[in-house]
Amino acid sequence: HYKSWMLFLGIVLLLVAFFQPIKIWIRKAVFKPPVTSPVRVAREFVALAYSGVEDSPAPGSPNVSTDMFKEQMRLLAEGGYNPITLQDVRDFYKEGKLLPHRAVLITFEQAKRGTYNAVREILQARGWPAVMGVNTLAVQSMNQETLVWHHLREMKALGFWELAAESHLGFNPIETVPYDAEATFFTSPKWIAAENRYETREEFETRIAEDHATVLAEFERETKSRPLAFFFPLGNYGQYDERAQMVRAVNLGQVERNYDLGFIVGMLALNAESSDPRRLNRLLVNPSWSPNAFISMIDSFWPRPWTEANGRSAVYNAASWLGDWGEVVARNDVLVLKAVQPLDLFDTDSAADGTTGAKAWLVGSDTFKDGTVSFLFNMRHGRFGVYLRSTNRGEYVFVGIDERGYVSARQKLQDVDELILGMDTLPTDVSVSHNLSVTLRDNLMFVHVDGKLMFGGRVLLRGASHAGLIGASVWDPLVGVASTEIISTRIAGRRDAIVTWSPASGRNIGHLNTWLAANAHRFAILA
Structure with a gap:
């Protein structure tokens, strides 16, 4: 009896010792191994x-x-x-x-x-x-x-x-x-x-x-x-x-x-x-x-071509935006950005239950680097702003227009305070709708508001150029006040062109320089 009990105890101990390895082996045998795709051509993942x-x-x-x-x-x-x-x-x-x-x-x-x-x-x-x-x-x-x-x-x-x-x-x-x-x-x-x-x-x-x-x-x-x-x-x-x-x-x-x-x-x-x-x-x-x-x-979330097959710019509707903070809603295909009002409407200095603005990101724009982004928007209250090349390292290029008519260009580099690159004023009445167009090419930026080139020409960006998200925001120092409406958003990919002119055109140097400055965002090479 003693030997039988010892044999039984030994078998039990062996089963206990090998229980986990046997269970794992059985599960591996029952289920197929993890799937892996042999074709690897992508540079993004979700x-x-x-x-x-x-x-x-x-x-x-x-x-x-x-x-x-x-x-x-x-x-x-x-x-x-x-x-x-x-x-x-x-x-x-x-x-x-x-x-x-x-x-x-x-x-x-x-x-x-x-x-x-x-x-x-x-x-x-x-x-x-x-x-x-x-x-x-x-x-x-x-x-x-x-x-x-x-x-x-x-x-x-x-x-x-x-x-x-x-x-x-x-x-x-x-x-x-x-x-x-x-x-x-x-x-x-x-x-x-x-x-x-x-x-x-x-x-x-x-x-x-x-x-x-x-x-x-x-x-x-x-x-x-x-x-x-x-x-x-x-x-x-x-x-x-x-x-x-x-x-x-x-x-x-x-x-x-x-x-x-x-x-x-x-x-x-x-x-x-x-x-x-x-x-x-x-x-x-x-x-x-x-x-x-x-x-x-x-x-x-997957990137889409910035330029349609027919060469026209890609159009994004209000449903293409994802709210980050504040109130971000789509109404009749118009994107509304509004600050959340505080519970106490007379307390506009405390952000305890309200916000000073709102921000949204264009879904799938993570790979945008060079090209033109255009916004048709209504100015309501506060400062309307556009973020380009925004990365998860805290970098971005920013163009803002406030209700007083001031236009600013700023840039944020990683672990560096925001830089002011330029200041200008609106060419038209602040209260009406505006078309803001921003063109990026490598380390150059060109900003047009209602067709007028701002900041006297090109704006030189700091650091290396990189891809990043496109965002839009509205902000005001008072809680619950800021508001704007984005009617449409268009994106066109980078288009490089060569500009040539005849000797006769070149004799009118004043006209030539004016034209080149106004159209510099459209070409890359002069001949």
């Missing part, structure tokens, strides 16, 4: 982020239902989308390796156990890989809602899943002012009440660096590897506060030091060759979207 997926989300929950997620994956597959991995994205930015056509990266937030259980078979049945964000503090807590390390190791071993770091304390609020106000861990220096002061830059950077070190040590101990990517908690690294230059510099520097990639989460999905790999876009999927609205939204 990234999706799911807060969570569950069978029956509660009303108001940010989670998508399991049935809806399954339908969304079907629509992506039928739409010709090809799933990619973090390794693909890393190789694209670090080694220049191209991506599949219509590449999509699928990601999930905070290692939620319910999400993994809801989506794993849907993804594995298609052979689609995905990325799970891991908040190490939540994993350590061993609660029922979060995956634990042996689950995460099993996911990684299956070959379908990659793990991204999502901080240790990043979802914990910190005190930021001596009035019991709070902010997220990564977005502000901490208020040190005992010393009646804020953290210094060195103290802030030390706190952020220690959090990354904790995460990396946990990954190394539990998975014997370093994560390729970092997901900023709540998608925020300080980009929403113009004054937070130090915060942004520290956060992006830490990502560059510790990871190959960094991701935010928000309303944009497309990432291009010119995107900053330290803060790539992920579109947060809204559970209220219908299946058709979901696929239409994803499709809209």
Whole structure:
């Protein structure tokens, strides 16, 4: 009997020891390996982020239902989308390796156990890989809602899943002012009440660096590897506060030091060759979207030709814009940008429940670099502005027109204060509709308002030229006042031309110089 019991105990111990490897082997045998596209010709990809997926989300929950997620994956597959991995994205930015056509990266937030259980078979049945964000503090807590390390190791071993770091304390609020106000861990220096002061830059950077070190040590101990990517908690690294230059510099520097990639989460999905790999876009999927609205939204992010086949400029309607902040609505195919009014209409100095303006981005304009952008708009209240070549590094070119008739040209370079490039005045009545046309060619900018060339001619831009988003905004220092209407938007790609003239024309040097100055935006070479 003793030998029988020992034999039985040995068999049980062997089964326990080999249970996880056998389970992984069976799952690998049942499900086909992750799909990879052999044809790689693309230089852009979209990234999706799911807060969570569950069978029956509660009303108001940010989670998508399991049935809806399954339908969304079907629509992506039928739409010709090809799933990619973090390794693909890393190789694209670090080694220049191209991506599949219509590449999509699928990601999930905070290692939620319910999400993994809801989506794993849907993804594995298609052979689609995905990325799970891991908040190490939540994993350590061993609660029922979060995956634990042996689950995460099993996911990684299956070959379908990659793990991204999502901080240790990043979802914990910190005190930021001596009035019991709070902010997220990564977005502000901490208020040190005992010393009646804020953290210094060195103290802030030390706190952020220690959090990354904790995460990396946990990954190394539990998975014997370093994560390729970092997901900023709540998608925020300080980009929403113009004054937070130090915060942004520290956060992006830490990502560059510790990871190959960094991701935010928000309303944009497309990432291009010119995107900053330290803060790539992920579109947060809204559970209220219908299946058709979901696929239409994803499709809209892909760049389209700036010039139509017939040579005419491409026209964009109000539905082509995506609101960033403030009130952004389409009314009868007119894009309305308005500041949100405060609850107390007599309190126009406080932005507690209102905004000083509104901003929107032209979907799919991420790859615009050179060409002409024209806006027909109605001036209402505040300063109307156009952003060109706007990147996730904080760079942009800006042209603004205010209700007093002043026109300004500005440029923002990475980690540098905004530069004023030129000032001028409107040639017509401020109260009427205006046509603003901005032409970019390499490091030259030409601005026309109602047909008149502004700033006395070309404007010289600083730094290297690059592609970036097109945006529009309205702003006023008083809360709830700013308002403008964009009637139409047209874009024409760069057109290079040679200008020649006869010796007879050249004798009238005054007329020739005037014509050349007025039409310089239309040509590249003089002969």
